[in-house]
Amino acid sequence: MRIVMKFGGASVKDGKNILHCANLVKKFARGNEIVVVTSAMYGVTDSLLHAAKKCCNDPSPGFIKLFIAEMTKKHYDAVNEAVKNEEIKSKVLSRIDKLLDELEKVLLGINYLGELTPRSLDYILSFGERLTAPILSASLLSTGVDSLSLEGGDAGIITDDNYGRGKPLPDTYGTIKSRIEPLLTIKKTIPVVTGFIGVTKHGTITTLGRGGSDLSATLIAAALNADEVWLWKEVDGVMTTDPKIVPEARLIPEISYQEAMELSHFGAKILHPRALEPVMKKRIPVRIKNTFNPDAEGTVIKERVSSTKDIVKALSLIEKVGVVNISGAGFDFADVMADVFKRLSEERVNVIMVSQSSSELNLSIVVDEADIDRAIKALGDLVNGISSVSKIENIAVISAVGAGMAGTPGVAGRIFSALGKSRINVIMISQSCSEFNVSFAVTQEDGKRAVKILHDEFGLARK
Numbered sequence: 001m002r003i004v005m006k007f008g009g010a011s012v013k014d015g016k017n018i019l020h021c022a023n024l025v026k027k028f029a030r031g032n033e034i035v036v037v038t039s040a041m042y043g044v045t046d047s048l049l050h051a052a053k054k055c056c057n058d059p060s061p062g063f064i065k066l067f068i069a070e071m072t073k074k075h076y077d078a079v080n081e082a083v084k085n086e087e088i089k090s091k092v093l094s095r096i097d098k099l100l101d102e103l104e105k106v107l108l109g110i111n112y113l114g115e116l117t118p119r120s121l122d123y124i125l126s127f128g129e130r131l132t133a134p135i136l137s138a139s140l141l142s143t144g145v146d147s148l149s150l151e152g153g154d155a156g157i158i159t160d161d162n163y164g165r166g167k168p169l170p171d172t173y174g175t176i177k178s179r180i181e182p183l184l185t186i187k188k189t190i191p192v193v194t195g196f197i198g199v200t201k202h203g204t205i206t207t208l209g210r211g212g213s214d215l216s217a218t219l220i221a222a223a224l225n226a227d228e229v230w231l232w233k234e235v236d237g238v239m240t241t242d243p244k245i246v247p248e249a250r251l252i253p254e255i256s257y258q259e260a261m262e263l264s265h266f267g268a269k270i271l272h273p274r275a276l277e278p279v280m281k282k283r284i285p286v287r288i289k290n291t292f293n294p295d296a297e298g299t300v301i302k303e304r305v306s307s308t309k310d311i312v313k314a315l316s317l318i319e320k321v322g323v324v325n326i327s328g329a330g331f332d333f334a335d336v337m338a339d340v341f342k343r344l345s346e347e348r349v350n351v352i353m354v355s356q357s358s359s360e361l362n363l364s365i366v367v368d369e370a371d372i373d374r375a376i377k378a379l380g381d382l383v384n385g386i387s388s389v390s391k392i393e394n395i396a397v398i399s400a401v402g403a404g405m406a407g408t409p410g411v412a413g414r415i416f417s418a419l420g421k422s423r424i425n426v427i428m429i430s431q432s433c434s435e436f437n438v439s440f441a442v443t444q445e446d447g448k449r450a451v452k453i454l455h456d457e458f459g460l461a462r463k
C-alpha cells in the first residue's frame with residue numbers, strides 16, 4: 001500500500017515521542033510505500049507567533065537571545081532522545097544550528113523594523129516544522145530506515161500568496177508527484193515532509209493556516225494516488241464531540257467526508273477544515289489514529305459509511321467568533337449580498353456562518369474574532385438602504401452534524417427546546433437544505449454548557 005502518514009504536534013511533542021513515531025513508521029514500512037508529514041513539536045508554532053508579535057510591538061534583543069536559547073534546548077533535547085547514532089546526531093544538530101541562526105536574524109530584523117507583515121509572519125512560523133522534520137527523519141535513519149527530510153516547497157507544495165491561509169494551486173499536484181514519487185519508487189526512501197508550509201510560485205514561504213499539516217498530508221496523498229492517509233493524533237479518532245469538553249464522548253468508527261467536513265468547518269479541531277477537499281475527489285480514505293494507542297482501529301473517513309441509528313452524529317464548538325449585523329429598510333437584497341461578500345473576500349475575512357431575516361431587514365454573518373474589526377471597517381460605508389453595521393463579540397457557534405438528520409422531523413425542535421429548558425439564549429440559527437447540519441450561535445459563556453446539554457439530549461455518550 002502507499003500510505004501518507006501525518007504526525008500532529010502532540011504526537012511529536014518531545015524526543016521520546018519522536019522516537020516512538022519513528023518506530024511506528026518502521027513497523028508499517030515493510031511492504032508499504034510511506035510518506036511522512038510532520039507538524040512542529042507541540043506549542044512551538046504558538047511560541048513562534050508570540051515571539052514574532054513581541055519583537056514587533058515590544059522590541060528587546062535580550063528576549064530574542066533567551067527565546068533562541070529555549071528553542072535550541074528544546075530541539076537539542078529532542079535530538080538527544082530521538083537519535084541514537086552519533087554521526088546522524090551531529091548532522092542533524094548542525095542543521096538545527098543553521099535554522100536557529102536564520103530564525104534569530106529574522107527576529108532581529110522584525111525587532112529593528114517594528115513591522116510584521118503576513119509574509120514575514122509565515123516565514124517565522126515555518127521554523128517549527130522545518131526544525132522537526134529533520135529530527136524525525138534522523139530518528140528514522142538511526143533506527144535503520146532510509147529517510148530524507150523535505151520542506152513543503154521542496155516537496156512541490158505550491159500555494160497562492162494569501163499569507164496565513166495559502167491556497168494550494170492546481171499545479172501543485174503535478175509538482176508534488178514529480179518530486180516525491182521517484183523517492184518512493186526509485187530511491188526507496190521514506191520522505192519526511194514539513195506539514196503546514198508551502199511556497200509561492202516565486203519561492204516565498206507560505207503557511208496553509210493553523211492546523212494545516214492535515215492538508216499537507218491529503219494534498220500529497222491525492223498527488224501520489226495514495227491508498228490511504230493516516231492522521232496520527234492524541235485521540236482515538238473522531239469522537240461525538242471534543243473529549244476535552246465532554247470526557248464521556250464516544251468514538252465514531254466511520255464517518256462520511258461530508259459529515260467530517262461539516263464538523264471541521266464548524267470548529268472540531270480534529271481536522272483542518274480544508275483537509276478533505278483533495279482526497280474526496282479521488283475517494284482516498286482518511287484514517288484518524290491514536291499515536292499513543294496505535295492498535296486501536298480509529299476512525300475511517302470515506303465516501304459511504306454504514307448507516308447508524310444516530311440522528312445527530314457529532315457536535316462541534318467554535319469559540320472566539322463574533323457576529324457582524326447589517327440592518328436596513330427596503331434594501332435590494334441581491335445587490336447588498338453581492339457587495340458585502342465581495343468586500344469581505346477582498347479583506348480576506350473568513351466567513352463561518354450566514355443568516356438572513358426573511359423580511360430582508362437583517363443579514364448576520366459570523367466571522368473569526370480576529371477578523372471582526374476588519375469586517376466592520378470593510379462594510380462601514382455600505383449604502384443602498386443600509387442603516388447600521390454593528391458587531392456582537394464573545395460569541396460561540398455550535399454545530400450538530402449527522403446524515404441521519406436529513407428528512408428526520410423534529411431535530412431542530414429537540415435542539416432548541418433542550419437549550420431553552422436550560423435557559424440558554426440562541427442568538428442566530430442556520431441550516432442549509434442539505435440538512436446535514438444545524439448551526440447556531442450563543443454567548444461564549446454558554447458554549448461548552450450547550451454542547452454538554454445536546455450531547456446528553458441525543459444520547460451520544462459512551463454507554
Ligand SMILES: Nc1ncnc2c1ncn2[C@@H]1O[C@H](COP(=O)(O)OP(=O)(O)O)[C@@H](O)[C@H]1O
Nearest residue numbers: 008009010233234238239241242244268269270
Ligand atoms: N470531535 C472530536 N473528536 C476528537 N477530537 C476532537 C474533536 N473535536 C476536537 N477534538 C480535539 O482535537 C484534537 C486532535 O488531536 P491532536 O493530536 O491535537 O491533533 P493535531 O496535532 O494533529 O492537530 C484533540 O486534542 C481533541 O481534543
Ligand SMILES: N[C@@H](CC(=O)OP(=O)(O)O)C(=O)O
Nearest residue numbers: 008009039045210211212213
Ligand atoms: N504547527 C502548525 C500546523 C499543524 O497542523 O499543527 P497540528 O498538527 O499540531 O495541529 C499549527 O500549530 O497550527
